[in-house]
Amino acid sequence: MELHRLRYLLAIVDEGSVTEAARRLQVAQSGVSSQLAKLERELGVAIFRRVGRGVVLTEEGRALVPAVRNAVHAVDAVTASAADLRGLVTGSLTVGTVANLIWPPLFEAIGELHSRHPGIDLHLTEATSHALLTAVRRGEADVAIATWAEKEPSDLNRHLVVDDPLVAVVSATHPWAARSTIKPVELTGMDVISLEQGTGSRDALDAMMRRAALSIVPRWEVAGPSFVKELAGRGLGVAIVSETTASTWGLSCIPLADDEARSRLGIVWRQEPSAAARAFLIQLRGRADDPSQRRLELGSVPGTRRGRR
Numbered sequence: 001m002e003l004h005r006l007r008y009l010l011a012i013v014d015e016g017s018v019t020e021a022a023r024r025l026q027v028a029q030s031g032v033s034s035q036l037a038k039l040e041r042e043l044g045v046a047i048f049r050r051v052g053r054g055v056v057l058t059e060e061g062r063a064l065v066p067a068v069r070n071a072v073h074a075v076d077a078v079t080a081s082a083a084d085l086r087g088l089v090t091g092s093l094t095v096g097t098v099a100n101l102i103w104p105p106l107f108e109a110i111g112e113l114h115s116r117h118p119g120i121d122l123h124l125t126e127a128t129s130h131a132l133l134t135a136v137r138r139g140e141a142d143v144a145i146a147t148w149a150e151k152e153p154s155d156l157n158r159h160l161v162v163d164d165p166l167v168a169v170v171s172a173t174h175p176w177a178a179r180s181t182i183k184p185v186e187l188t189g190m191d192v193i194s195l196e197q198g199t200g201s202r203d204a205l206d207a208m209m210r211r212a213a214l215s216i217v218p219r220w221e222v223a224g225p226s227f228v229k230e231l232a233g234r235g236l237g238v239a240i241v242s243e244t245t246a247s248t249w250g251l252s253c254i255p256l257a258d259d260e261a262r263s264r265l266g267i268v269w270r271q272e273p274s275a276a277a278r279a280f281l282i283q284l285r286g287r288a289d290d291p292s293q294r295r296l297e298l299g300s301v302p303g304t305r306r307g308r309r
Helices: 003-015 018-025 029-043 059-085 104-116 129-138 184-189 200-211 225-233 275-288
Strands: 048-051 054-057 091-098 120-127 143-148 157-170 192-195 220-222 238-242 252-255 262-269 304-307
Touching: 003 018, 003 029, 003 059, 018 029, 054 059, 059 091, 091 104, 091 129, 091 275, 104 120, 104 275, 120 129, 120 275, 129 143, 129 262, 143 200, 143 275, 157 200, 157 225, 157 275, 184 200, 192 200, 192 225, 200 238, 200 262, 220 225, 225 238, 262 275
Parallel strands: 091 120, 091 143, 192 220, 192 238
Antiparallel strands: 048 054, 143 262, 157 238, 157 252, 157 262, 220 304
């Protein structure tokens, strides 16, 4: 069984299409399709079926992927161990981060890793925190910068960077602008602006409402903080985000009457990190622990899901 065929298979799974997998692998699309067909003949099962312009795994394909991923990781581990013996750090490294995170230590660590270990093939991806944590658990990502609310990801190694309270954010002309605190029950009668599900602040908001035996459906559920800021700044509702996210917006930030309403951001990685992941973590964690580097922002995201009643 050819190892590169297994790598092609995983690339298609991760990218969702043969075209995107070929682009990532820098291989002709016909070459990827040909190798996939040969792998399916060799295994005697259909791994994918076409849906529109993409592909989805068959039932047999879903059963095979974990074993394929383990096999590729095992081969990579052998290669990495041999490189360690030669005093080199090589291999593939996938780092995930919440979308549009502006945090200098992350990019400084990437730059230093590239300078020290040019043999590492590093990939950077963006997603919601839920997707990132799932990717690390499945072995699809090695390290991630993600957020969580009530329950920390205890099944993963983790390093807390920011432990942030939620705040209500309103415009200067909003009736709540001069308030000193907001109770969760008061949000039930307001047009609430929040980030989409799967983000740390949204998880923390939902958890706060559950603790109060309440529920809300946000009037505005958006993909990025820039939209939260623009909507709240125009008086279109009450935004609920982390204090750090809103700290530079110039809007009124009001504490919530629930000390447990917090969004936490940290570094997570697999229980047995590769040599490349260990090298990256050395660079990243050292910078994350520097108090002068704790400043982070979430930049603009060009998209919104919708306004909802």
